[in-house]
Amino acid sequence: MSFRLEAGDGNARAGVLRTAHGDVPTPAFMPVATQGSVKALDPADVRGVGANIVLSNTYHLYLRPGIDLVEQFGGLHRFMGWDGPILTDSGGFQGFSLELLRTMSEDGITFKSHIDGSPHTFTPESVVSHQQRLGSDIMMPLDVCVALPAEWKPVEEAVERTNRWAERSRKAHVGGRQLLFGIVQGGLYPDLRQRSAEFLTGLGFPGYSIGGLSVGESKDDMYRLTETTTAMLPQEAPRYLMGVGSPEDLVECVARGIDMFDCVLPTRTARNGALYVPEGRLNIDSAPFRDVDRPVQEGCDCYTCARFPAAYLHHLFRAKELLAYRLATLHNLRFVLRLMEQMRQAVIENRFDAFREGFMRRFVPPNEEARHEQRGRWLAARARREEGE
Numbered sequence: 001m002s003f004r005l006e007a008g009d010g011n012a013r014a015g016v017l018r019t020a021h022g023d024v025p026t027p028a029f030m031p032v033a034t035q036g037s038v039k040a041l042d043p044a045d046v047r048g049v050g051a052n053i054v055l056s057n058t059y060h061l062y063l064r065p066g067i068d069l070v071e072q073f074g075g076l077h078r079f080m081g082w083d084g085p086i087l088t089d090s091g092g093f094q095g096f097s098l099e100l101l102r103t104m105s106e107d108g109i110t111f112k113s114h115i116d117g118s119p120h121t122f123t124p125e126s127v128v129s130h131q132q133r134l135g136s137d138i139m140m141p142l143d144v145c146v147a148l149p150a151e152w153k154p155v156e157e158a159v160e161r162t163n164r165w166a167e168r169s170r171k172a173h174v175g176g177r178q179l180l181f182g183i184v185q186g187g188l189y190p191d192l193r194q195r196s197a198e199f200l201t202g203l204g205f206p207g208y209s210i211g212g213l214s215v216g217e218s219k220d221d222m223y224r225l226t227e228t229t230t231a232m233l234p235q236e237a238p239r240y241l242m243g244v245g246s247p248e249d250l251v252e253c254v255a256r257g258i259d260m261f262d263c264v265l266p267t268r269t270a271r272n273g274a275l276y277v278p279e280g281r282l283n284i285d286s287a288p289f290r291d292v293d294r295p296v297q298e299g300c301d302c303y304t305c306a307r308f309p310a311a312y313l314h315h316l317f318r319a320k321e322l323l324a325y326r327l328a329t330l331h332n333l334r335f336v337l338r339l340m341e342q343m344r345q346a347v348i349e350n351r352f353d354a355f356r357e358g359f360m361r362r363f364v365p366p367n368e369e370a371r372h373e374q375r376g377r378w379l380a381a382r383a384r385r386e387e388g389e
Helices: 043-048 058-063 067-072 076-080 092-097 124-134 152-172 190-203 219-230 247-254 265-271 303-307 310-318 323-348 352-362 368-386
Strands: 002-009 012-019 022-026 028-030 054-057 086-089 102-104 109-112 119-122 182-184 208-210 239-241 260-262 274-277 280-283
Touching: 002 323, 012 323, 022 028, 028 323, 043 323, 054 058, 058 067, 058 086, 058 119, 058 124, 067 076, 067 124, 076 086, 086 124, 092 102, 092 109, 119 124, 124 152, 152 182, 152 190, 182 190, 190 208, 190 219, 208 219, 219 247, 247 323, 247 352, 265 274, 265 323, 274 323, 303 323, 310 323, 323 352
Parallel strands: 028 260, 054 086, 182 208, 208 239, 239 260
Antiparallel strands: 002 012, 012 022, 102 109, 109 119, 274 280
């Protein structure tokens, strides 16, 4: 298992990450299969939109169906019918998003299950063990994520604990065919990012994730800290920016040296009727699409655009038909994955700056204030849902 850089254009990179279940051309976007499935799609759909790797979540799989059961079926690949690479998150993000359902100590994170209220403790060692038993190709260590903005002291404490947990995770990883990445924390403080990066690179991980961004900060801050942090990481190792998936963010962060991304945004917005097109996002259930006899996006090669007029998707969403979720999700994921393919080719052909300029000139992202408000509503709804309200 290795990472090979094939081309560079400024800070943008094109490479190949080799794993036990196949190669991943980079830059790469990982559709999120939290509980072993990408919502509304089957594995053939996910392959069909161009995905080479997916992300699943250790915390959720631990609670349901359980690590023992997945292992009994030969591991996560066979259980979910996906033969490509899988990256598993550790549950560290749930330590952030489920703040009201967990307590944290030096030993680890104790969660109160959102399913039945039972307590479960995740330690750095147990998280590595769970992921090894799941059989994922890339594993994440347990870390501490702090909501932004935050004062320096709590972010420093999170960095120090993340570093100690990373060392324990490294010792617990017994080798084999699975990669364990380090996670750089540090909030919006370059000195803390530097401290975290130096400690983790000293441990010699085969890849590095950038955590603690896209958790409440402005886009300018996210871009600034992404660029600052990538400069601290080894050129020969893959760099993974966690939880980022807006099309404009993907372009801007590839420009800053990121190789891998994951996010629920493309699939979640699809299920809410928000579809990506080169000009931005459109709401397919709005009245203007009632009788539109053309695809959602002219020239798009996804299954949805190849077969159905926009008016049909409008009808499905207004009628609350389940097919709406599948067709919209196919389109949004294909849009994002085609964007990754286009950026990779632009890097190889040494024309990334021109591609980036053209994309950003045409694509109009949502208003940032509205984006933060929408994210806040989503996090609040998720917290209520997982507390059983």
